Amino acid sequence: MNDDSSIVRLAATLREEAGRLRPGDRLPSSRELMRLYNVSPVTVSRALGQLAAEGRVVIRPGSGTYVAPAVTRTGDTADLSWQTVALGDRVVDDTEVTGLLTPPPDGVIPLTGGYLNPALRPSKALSAAASRALRRPDVWELPPLAGIPELRRWFAQEVGGDVTPSDALIVSGGQSALTHAFRALAAPGTPVLVETPAYPGALASARAAGLRATAVPMDRDGVRPELLAEAFAVTGARVFLCQPTLHNPTGATLPLERREQVLAIARAAGAFVIEDDYARYFTVAPAPPPMIALDAHGVVVHINSLTKVLSPNMRVAGVIARGPAARRLRASQVVESFFVSRPLQETALEFVGSPAWRRHLTALSAELTVRRDALAAALTAQMPAAEIHLVPRGGLHLWVRLPPDRDEETVVEAARRAGVLVSSGRIYYPAEPPGPRIRVTHSAAVHLPELAEGVRRLAAALDDL
Known part of the structure; x- marks a missing residue:
């Protein structure tokens, strides 16, 4: 269910829960909220968006939703809830895109993202x-x-x-x-x-x-x-x-x-x-x-x-x-x-x-080939239960099917806690995904040793589940 009344009820429930928690505490994941309250992803997204607009929670793409820090205000607090009615029910959801564009925290290896590592740029x-x-x-x-x-x-x-x-x-x-x-x-x-x-x-x-x-x-x-x-x-x-x-x-x-x-x-x-x-x-x-x-x-x-x-x-x-x-x-x-x-x-x-254009393309092609092959070999050796969809003729990513008994969001979250970021497969589907998948990127890591370490962390997170 994702009608307005469902959004209102879920927002009220989460508002109460956020009130009981301390600033910085993490709320349940979107998947957990869907299961707990039997609601759709749209309902969860809109309810969390409403709480974020109220300043009660902070949504960190790829990490989760957290209780916002307490803010001390002077005078009366402005009531902006009227905007919910004025804006209507059309949603511009930047959550997934923002997640792909957000730099990783220090010490976390990015096996996600759509841009070249600075070392690969001219x-x-x-x-x-x-x-x-x-x-x-x-x-x-x-x-x-x-x-x-x-x-x-x-x-x-x-x-x-x-x-x-x-x-x-x-x-x-x-x-x-x-x-x-x-x-x-x-x-x-x-x-x-x-x-x-x-x-x-x-x-x-x-x-x-x-x-x-x-x-x-x-x-x-x-x-x-x-x-x-x-x-x-x-x-x-x-x-x-x-x-x-x-x-x-x-x-x-x-x-x-x-x-x-x-x-x-x-x-x-x-x-x-x-x-x-x-x-x-x-x-x-x-x-x-x-x-x-x-x-x-x-x-x-x-x-x-x-x-x-x-x-x-x-x-x-x-x-x-x-x-x-x-x-x-x-x-x-x-x-x-x-x-x-x-x-x-x-x-x-x-x-x-300029000549730099062709030189860049030649060097980039060679480097991406090495990285693709290294990533494919590491995934095959360290994650034998997963399956690479295909080894492409170039590109920046590999599409990986996880074992059917694994929960995709749990794997992505476990990988994040282990210090490596991968893309959840569900964000690539306009409807229900056919099974657990992740996208793994080889172009965002600094060099091959970091790429190898990222796969090691990912494999360890998958094995620990």
């Missing part, structure tokens, strides 16, 4: 590119709203086919691109199809746009075309989000034949395909061409971001689209944020146009 070369960019005479001038022409040309050339610079739009990173695409292509309240499992940031963005994420199953080669066609027919959806190359979290890469099938199915359904090509620079083996290069009918909206491959602060991405969809995307960009900072665009252009 920081000196980026600084040099920024210095050159800032010396350009027009760097502080207003940029073209769709992006500086040279950078749009570069993004168009990266995907090939008959894409032109006029098809490209520069936005503030891949997450922003997803948000623009969802808002531009689908009306609030309508369904959007997603691979399952799916990137949590995309799920959060779709929900914030008022869309209903509907799962389409995958296998080791990516989304299953026959089930995609069925999902379009059953739901009437007009948008399908996919990551065809090194899918997050499974690592699957969609073969050329399936890419062509997906395009044909979407075109027959009169639907768009949002191609999140986030991992195009993380491949260590040749991948099929992006779907935008195979698309002659304006079906695909393609996203290519520089953030993950360079730095969390390089919030520059190219969105490629055609026709009325492209015009709507550009309008969305202007209405929401006008344009991307010109100094940042110029820095990106300086870097990708």
Whole structure:
């Protein structure tokens, strides 16, 4: 149950419990609350959110919910509860995304996260590119709203086919691109199809746009075309989000034949395909061409971001689209944020146009291969009861199935107490997960010894349960 009365009752119960505890004491986990009070995850999330808004608890993603420190106020305390009614029942839940972005505490090894460890980033070369960019005479001038022409040309050339610079739009990173695409292509309240499992940031963005994420199953080669066609027919959806190359979290890469099938199915359904090509620079083996290069009918909206491959602060991405969809995307960009900072665009252009870009990709590919193999070998040797979904042709993660008798949240919490962070599998599913899974990342650790120690701690935590 997740109606308003259920939320109110659970919030009242937790309010009383928090009152009996001391500041800093931990409340039961979300899973425990669901079991104890027979409520849904949405009910738990909203009840805890209400208490957090009241200042009674502090939610720490990946750690838990704690009683807030006592605050001494002078005068009357403002009653902000009226906002609950004014805001309505739409929820923008950043819990899972914030958890993935939060740095680990000292002494804790991160086997989670979506960005490269600082040691793997080309920081000196980026600084040099920024210095050159800032010396350009027009760097502080207003940029073209769709992006500086040279950078749009570069993004168009990266995907090939008959894409032109006029098809490209520069936005503030891949997450922003997803948000623009969802808002531009689908009306609030309508369904959007997603691979399952799916990137949590995309799920959060779709929900914030008022869309209903509907799962389409995958296998080791990516989304299953026959089930995609069925999902379009059953739901009437007009948008399908996919990551065809090194899918997050499974690592699957969609073969050329399936890419062509997906395009044909979407075109027959009169639907768009949002191609999140986030991992195009993380491949260590040749991948099929992006779907935008195979698309002659304006079906695909393609996203290519520089953030993950360079730095969390390089919030520059190219969105490629055609026709009325492209015009709507550009309008969305202007209405929401006008344009991307010109100094940042110029820095990106300086870097990708320099020899440092290719050197970085070559070195990164070699390092990621070593890390992937080391992680896979350590998991196989130390956690034989777990199963790696597949060893991908690159990427940053491995998708691991835990023994069916293990509780996923308990494993993640035990690992945290043992000093290692992993991603809970449930956050990757728009509906009920099929079983206990975790995502393990090899790109966030400082070096191979730390990666090995992280797996040792994870295995010990699993064995102790």
